Amino acid sequence: MIEIHSVTNNGRSSANFTGNYTVGADGRGTLTAPSLSGSPVFAFAFDSVGNTASVIEFDISGQRGTGFMIRDEVARSFPLNTVINGYWLPTIRAAIELSRSNPAAALQILRSAIPHELGYPNPQVGVGRFLYPPYLRGQAYLALHRRNEAAQESQKIIDHRSLLENCPLSALAHLGSARAYGLAFETNKQSQCLRRFLRAVEEC
Numbered sequence: 001m002i003e004i005h006s007v008t009n010n011g012r013s014s015a016n017f018t019g020n021y022t023v024g025a026d027g028r029g030t031l032t033a034p035s036l037s038g039s040p041v042f043a044f045a046f047d048s049v050g051n052t053a054s055v056i057e058f059d060i061s062g063q064r065g066t067g068f069m070i071r072d073e074v075a076r077s078f079p080l081n082t083v084i085n086g087y088w089l090p091t092i093r094a095a096i097e098l099s100r101s102n103p104a105a106a107l108q109i110l111r112s113a114i115p116h117e118l119g120y121p122n123p124q125v126g127v128g129r130f131l132y133p134p135y136l137r138g139q140a141y142l143a144l145h146r147r148n149e150a151a152q153e154s155q156k157i158i159d160h161r162s163l164l165e166n167c168p169l170s171a172l173a174h175l176g177s178a179r180a181y182g183l184a185f186e187t188n189k190q191s192q193c194l195r196r197f198l199r200a201v202e203e204c
Contacts, residue, residue: 028043029043030043082116083116083119083121083122086112086113086115086116087113087116087117087119087121087133088121090109090110090112090113090133091110091113091132091133091136093109094106094107094109094110094113094133094136094137094140095136097109098136098139098140098143101143103139103140103141103143103144104140104144106136106137106139106140107137107140107141107144110133110136110137110140113133114133116133117131117132117133117134118131118160118163130164130167130169131156131157131160131163131164131167131169132169134153134154134156134157135153135157135169135172135173135176137149137153138150138153138154138157138173138176138180139176141153141180142176142179142180142183145183147180147181147183147184148180150176150179150180150183151176151177151180151181153176154173154174154176154177154180155173155177157169157170157172157173157176158170158173158174158177161173170200171197171200171201171203172197174193174194174196174197174200175193175194175197177193177196178190178191178193178194178197181193
């Protein structure tokens with residue numbers, strides 16, 4: 001089973017649904033969604049990682065809509081794993097939404113990560129923790145020009161920078177603060193944050 005997200009049908013967003021699919025060795029295949037009216041057929045092509053795919057819906061009149069889908073086998077295989085379902089999957093899905101210029105959806109997805117974002121999200125690289133949810137939330141707020149909320153998320157990372165060790169997000173948080181001040185045309189504070197960013201990069 002595969003779950004489809006944010007598929008557009010005739011200009012409107014559909015609800016999430018599941019369907020049966022076939023896929024070839026090249027990552028291309030078709031999916032039929034019997035839960036939807038008319039059991040529409042979707043053509044798709046997975047990316048090189050094999051977890052997300054571009055989708056085009058077809059009927060006898062031709063192309064009707066586009067969207068993307070995510071393999072949901074991980075969540076189905078580990079339904080009680082808090083790290084996977086409460087941290088990594090929301091983080092990955094939010095990053096996908098941001099890459100598709102949909103920051104509002106990213107913010108909605110990241111709500112489920114709030115209780116877990118300061119934890120230890122194994123697997124890790126070296127020591128320290130990854131504060132990806134606050135970072136992505138800050139990026140979403142910046143995209144929406146909500147500078148105060150963006151600054152708060154960057155500050156959250158800065159306040160917990162001792163947890164990050166040498167993670168690049170420690171430096172990028174200062175860049176996020178600079179961008180937030182830039183939205184408010186506070187050039188002096190923006191310059192200060194940029195200097196902190198450059199200093200943090202040198203220390204990484």
